[in-house]
Amino acid sequence: MPFRIAQIRLVSSHPEVYEPCDDSFALVDALLADRNHLLEHHPTLCLEVGCGSGYIITSLALILGQEAPGVHYIATDTNPHAVRVTSETLEAHGVHAELINTDIALGLEKRLAGLVDVMVVNPPYVPTPEDEVGREGIASSWAGGENGRSVIDRILPIADNLLSDKGWLYLVTLTCNNPSEICLQMRERGYASRIVVQRSTEEESLHVIKFWRYLDAQEDGKQMVTPNKTAPARGVMESLFSQFPLLSSWRSNSNHSS
Template identity: 65%
Template sequence: MEIGCGSGYIITSLALILKSESNSHSPHFFATDVNPHATNVTRETLEAHGVHAEILTTNITSGLEKRLAGMVDVMVVNPPYVPTPEEEVGGGGLSAAWAGGENGRSVIDRILLVADNLLSDRGWLYMLFLAANDPLQICLEMRDKGYGAKIVVQRSTEEETLHVIKFWREFDGQLEGNEAGSTPKSAPQRGWDFIFSQISRFRETK
């Protein structure tokens, strides 16, 4: 699942990787965005690469909470993370892709609550954060909820420092994020590296 699919590049790449690695069953993919233009472009991107996803124009995952509770194995999110006045959050147009409210956390915190409901016991959450979002504090808050966390990609520019953080539910005796598992979500690291090394460039396409 991708929340805030924008151009559809990430969900398409994810679908291609996991589809090629799935031997036992065919994964089902979901992509959501509040912007109807984004969901239309995502549909075109998926079709151009011969893969399918269920695409919804909705706020975060509205309408899917009951249907997918505890069932999502991989969730990828490039959220609105830019610190802005609260009144700019949730507005129409392109600002919905970046306006994040106080400390850029308003939408992020809502998505983390959604992820806690939707992720399976073996699920992974990958989310992009700006340094101003205080990623360390987010990791500590998620730890209190029973999640492990790890920075998998970090990129710095003249204007900002970005982190992609992986979260997973921790259980006694569990390896990090079920990395010893053989499910389709154990995609090749080269695939994840490629996706997340590019993720900071997608903001301008939303």
């Protein structure tokens, strides 16, 4: 039987590549929770920005599986070691993606503009000094600059350019990233949003937020946030938290590797 998600024992590794952790598991669980919607969405092009070990793009390909034939998967990473490790992880699971060593989607803007139906991003979100952002090696996977937003704020307009009219963005954020402000910024670009997964540990509080264009009225039926660009930031998050169920149960590492 094909795997439902990538298996930790088959995920390749390298000292300079970020290994699957709580944020990776939360994003994959968000995709699992949204699987029926993803299948009904009929994506033709899926993109991961910052593929790292390949755990997430491999899991997405397995989640959609044979029920979504003809999907083209692309994954990018600024770390060349991550590109190699992702290739090994994909091969170990018998799935394929086009891999590109680049910063976010540099060089792909024209080729992919308006074509990406599903975009998944576990960005560098840890607050760090700005001079740590974009360094070579594993530090590039977590160093997010002031408030952890330096890379996230670069990704949002790129996502807007690449997403198709029905495109969905799944983004991992921390509370300290001010997700309410991120939602407001995306509203100004014409996107509704909802929290798919929220999880807390002793060290951090994670939110996986899904964004989609207002014109995609079929997204999740009643689970749409009513557009209101004048809503205060606090009201946005209260709306997100009150209207949609939060999936708060943690999966243990053994569950992900079984």
